[in-house]
Amino acid sequence: MPVLVYIESENKMFKKAALEVASYGRAVANTLNTSLSAVVFNTEDCSQLADYGVDKVLTVNHSNGFNAKVYADVIAQAALKESANVIVLSSSADSRYLAPILAVGLKAGYVPNVVELPKTQPFSVKRTAFSNKAFCETQITTEVKIIGLSNNAFGLIEHPTSLQSEAFSPQITSSDISVEKVDKATDKVSIADAETVVSAGRGLKGPENWNMIEELADVLGAATACSKPVSDLGWRPHSEHVGQTGKPVASNLYIAIGISGAIQHLAGINSSKVKVVINTDPEAPFFKAADYGIVGDAFEVVPKLIEKLKTFKAQNS
Amino acid sequence: MKILVCISHVPDTTSKINFTNDNTAFDTNGVQFVINPNDEFGLTRAMWFKEKQNATVDVVNVGGPETESTLRKALAIGADAAFRINTTPTDGYAVAKELSKVAVDGNYDLIIAGRESIDYNGGMVPGMMAAELGASFVNNCISLEIDGTNATAVREIDGGKETLSSTLPLVIGGQKGLVEESDLKIPNMRGIMMARKKPLTVLEPAQQQTCTSSVKFEKPAPKGAIKMVDADNIDELIDLLHNEAKVI
Ligand SMILES: Cc1cc2nc3c(=O)[nH]c(=O)nc-3n(C[C@H](O)[C@H](O)[C@H](O)COP(=O)(O)OP(=O)(O)OC[C@H]3O[C@@H](n4cnc5c(N)ncnc54)[C@H](O)[C@@H]3O)c2cc1C
Numbered sequence: 001m002p003v004l005v006y007i008e009s010e011n012k013m014f015k016k017a018a019l020e021v022a023s024y025g026r027a028v029a030n031t032l033n034t035s036l037s038a039v040v041f042n043t044e045d046c047s048q049l050a051d052y053g054v055d056k057v058l059t060v061n062h063s064n065g066f067n068a069k070v071y072a073d074v075i076a077q078a079a080l081k082e083s084a085n086v087i088v089l090s091s092s093a094d095s096r097y098l099a100p101i102l103a104v105g106l107k108a109g110y111v112p113n114v115v116e117l118p119k120t121q122p123f124s125v126k127r128t129a130f131s132n133k134a135f136c137e138t139q140i141t142t143e144v145k146i147i148g149l150s151n152n153a154f155g156l157i158e159h160p161t162s163l164q165s166e167a168f169s170p171q172i173t174s175s176d177i178s179v180e181k182v183d184k185a186t187d188k189v190s191i192a193d194a195e196t197v198v199s200a201g202r203g204l205k206g207p208e209n210w211n212m213i214e215e216l217a218d219v220l221g222a223a224t225a226c227s228k229p230v231s232d233l234g235w236r237p238h239s240e241h242v243g244q245t246g247k248p249v250a251s252n253l254y255i256a257i258g259i260s261g262a263i264q265h266l267a268g269i270n271s272s273k274v275k276v277v278i279n280t281d282p283e284a285p286f287f288k289a290a291d292y293g294i295v296g297d298a299f300e301v302v303p304k305l306i307e308k309l310k311t312f313k314a315q316n317s
Numbered sequence: 318m319k320i321l322v323c324i325s326h327v328p329d330t331t332s333k334i335n336f337t338n339d340n341t342a343f344d345t346n347g348v349q350f351v352i353n354p355n356d357e358f359g360l361t362r363a364m365w366f367k368e369k370q371n372a373t374v375d376v377v378n379v380g381g382p383e384t385e386s387t388l389r390k391a392l393a394i395g396a397d398a399a400f401r402i403n404t405t406p407t408d409g410y411a412v413a414k415e416l417s418k419v420a421v422d423g424n425y426d427l428i429i430a431g432r433e434s435i436d437y438n439g440g441m442v443p444g445m446m447a448a449e450l451g452a453s454f455v456n457n458c459i460s461l462e463i464d465g466t467n468a469t470a471v472r473e474i475d476g477g478k479e480t481l482s483s484t485l486p487l488v489i490g491g492q493k494g495l496v497e498e499s500d501l502k503i504p505n506m507r508g509i510m511m512a513r514k515k516p517l518t519v520l521e522p523a524q525q526q527t528c529t530s531s532v533k534f535e536k537p538a539p540k541g542a543i544k545m546v547d548a549d550n551i552d553e554l555i556d557l558l559h560n561e562a563k564v565i
Contacts, residue, residue: 068444068454093475097456100444103410109528110409110441124532129437130343133334136437137533176453180469181480190476196564220565232498238459239473244330244435245354245493253564264330270537274562276554287543292557296548308551312559 002037003029004084005054006075008092009043015193016156017090019052023157024149025088026053027117032086036161039078039168041071046165053159058082058168066094067175072101077170079106085144086118091151091250092192099148109140112148115271131244131267150271151192151250191242194223196253197272199242201227201265203258203279203298207235212302213257219309225249227259243268257298261286278302318372318463318485320363321425323416323442324391325353325434326384336534343436343534352387355431359491361500362461363429364395370463373397375423379406379415385517392512393504399515404522408529409437413445415522420450426466426485432457432492437531443490453483459494 005025007018022038029036035055040046046057058078062070075098079087087108089095096112103110113127115135122139125147129136191197198217204210210224217224224240231241242249244267254272258279259265266289269275277290278301287293294301328334328348335344352360366372376391377400378384388399402415420428428450433440440456447454453468455461459478460471466485471478473494504512546554558565 068456093457093473096440097444097472100409100413100441101448101454103441103528104413104445104448107528111529112440113438129531129534130328130334131330131435131438133536134336135535135537136531137535139530139532140528141530142528177455177481177483179479180482182474182477183479184474184477188476192475228498238494239478241493253558253562267330274558274564276558289540290543291541291562292554293543293545294548294554295545301548301551304551305554308555309565312555312565316559 001083001085002035002055003032003086003088004079004082005036005038005088006095007038007040007049008090008094009040012043012045014043014048015090015092017092017151017193019048019156020152020154021088021090021149022049022052022054023159024117024154026159027157028086028088029053031117031120037082037084039075047163050161050163051158052156053161054163055161056164056166058166060168060170062172065179067177068094068098069101069177070173070175072098072105073173074170075102076105078168079144081168087144087146089146089148091148095148099146103146106144106146107142108144108146109142110146110148111138111140113150114147115150115153118147128271132248132270133267152252152271152273153250189221189223191223191225191240191247191249194251196220196222196255197225197249197251198222198255198257199225199227199259199269200230200257201259202229209299210236212306216255216302216306216309219306219313227265256286256290257302259286260284261289318366318370318427319423319425320366320372320374320427320429321420321423322356322360322363322374322376322391322396323428323430324356324360324376324378324387325431325436326350326378326380326387327353327434327436330354330435334536340534341532350384350387352390353431353434355433355492357501358493358495359429359431359489360391360394360396361502362491362495364502365496366463367395375400377402377416377419379404379412381405388517389512390504392515392517393508394502395508397515399517400520401517402520402522404525407525408527409439409441410445410528411525413442413449414526416442417446417449418523419520420446427463428452428486428488429491430488432490440490443488447488450486450488452486452488454488455481455483456490458489458491461489461495
């Protein structure tokens with residue numbers, strides 16, 4: 001009974017989070033002494049999956065784009081076809097959308113925000129809870145088990161395989177929802193997919209001062225984010241609000257500029273690996289939660305940081 | 318239009334999180350409980366439908382008697398009636414099953430839940446309810462308009478948003494954007510007085526069916542000390558990020 005992973009792609013390229021799901025799925029398959037199958041939509045060239053431990057890929061052509069119910073139904077059919085009883089998904093907005101529907105369809109237990117490999121006998125996983133203020137070991141008691149893997153929790157692990165590919169033509173159910181319009185910035189990395197996030201708070205004084213934040217993000221190939229009051233004041237769009245009541249951040253590098261580090265802010269960004277804080281106030285609570293800190297005025301430090309990083313990038317590329 | 322808003326009773330965002338019974342249970346000692354923030358945005362949007370489109374708005378929670386204060390607050394904000402399903406929530410599926418039963422029995426057109434509750438962050442109850450009910454479903458919903466039986470909703474996606482259309486019945490997983498922070502209402506005295514007279518019906522749970530169980534909690538390991546870098550020595554920061562942390 002193989003492990004099944006749902007591999008997401010965008011413009012026919014696999015997302016990093018998807019390759020992380022493959023790496024994790026491989027490790028689960030090894031623990032359970034079984035093979036790893038994947039289901040992929042609308043992507044012809046799947047050869048990259050052979051680098052991350054996938055033994056068999058089912059390719060599905062579905063020209064209508066993402067639809068949670070339809071995709072959940074296709075993944076359920078793939079699971080039945082493969083007799084898979086462990087299914088692994090990412091933490092993307094789409095995966096979180098379809099996972100509960102998939103769980104009901106397969107009568108499976110679903111645990112999101114998982115950060116480690118499962119233990120077996122009994123089968124349990126470790127997930128974050130209370131907005132990253134704790135971990136919770138959770139048993140999955142159903143026969144079929146669905147794991148939602150936290151971004152950046154496991155990393156990419158290469159594992160070459162001889163990948164088999166098979167065209168899969170499941171029954172496609174009709175949908176009760178239609179997409180009217182998609183607005184997506186194509187030139188910007190999203191907070192969910194970003195390796196680095198540059199985030200700024202009320203210390204920036206006003207929306208007109210965000211140029212340097214965007215430039216810093218640009219130099220680092222980072223996504224931009226902000227604290228809650230900044231989005232409530234309309235300085236930045238709500239989609240940039242991170243924290244307990246906004247988006248979670250689990251990037252490799254999180255740079256916080258002019259953010260005090262309130263408990264609700266920290267809860268949402270704590271899973272980031274390395275945190276840098278730039279703040280004029282040496283008593284700002286963020287300094288207790290960060291790895292590197294600079295006490296200084298953002299309006300002086302950030303322009304210098306941009307210049308130095310440009311030089312660094314020029315020397316290291 | 319009949320709207321059901323699912324209300325999760327969660328620790329206030331400033332709560333210190335601790336565990337008891339050998340780390341197997343959440344320690345509620347000294348913890349303030351509130352309406353789950355994502356649910357409050359949904360409830361406030363429901364109030365808009367009540368005012369502008371004559372909707373009736375009921376609220377429901379799965380939980381013990383201690384959650385009634387949270388339901389009363391929802392009534393004080395303006396909901397018409399409340400239901401409490403008298404059982405301790407154990408896993409997302411069990412909660413979704415209980416809520417679905419209330420939704421079917423009350424024949425609701427629109428079911429508003431939060432994208433996730435800030436205690437267990439499961440984010441599965443709305444989707445599971447939609448699947449149980451065979452209703453349409455929009456997650457991460459940041460805008461919702463209803464015209465007759467047609468719904469137009471906007472969903473936040475990674476790096477953007479998507480506008481969707483469907484028909485009722487509809488389940489949403491809502492969040493900020495449904496209304497703005499400044500639209501949230503603090504109940505006034507009149508609302509609080511009226512809430513005391515509104516019906517709060519206690520229902521007994523159906524057969525509990527769970528798929529997962531939380532067995533043990535643990536707090537993150539304490540953080541190592543921060544390294545401070547002088548504001549005039551940005552080169553050192555770049556060196557640390559490159560050679561020590563290896564993130565650039
Ligand atoms: C229910 C609830 C949920 C919440 N959820 C969230 C959430 O999800 N995310 C979130 O972010 N917040 C959340 N909050 C709000 C949170 O409590 C804080 O109010 C908020 O995070 C503060 O934002 P800030 O750090 O940008 O602003 P402030 O707290 O005002 O901090 C600004 C910081 O900038 C520094 N500063 C000022 N000038 C400069 C300068 N020139 N250079 C460098 N630094 C400077 C100051 O020293 C200060 O530390 C929530 C609050 C509640 C009640």
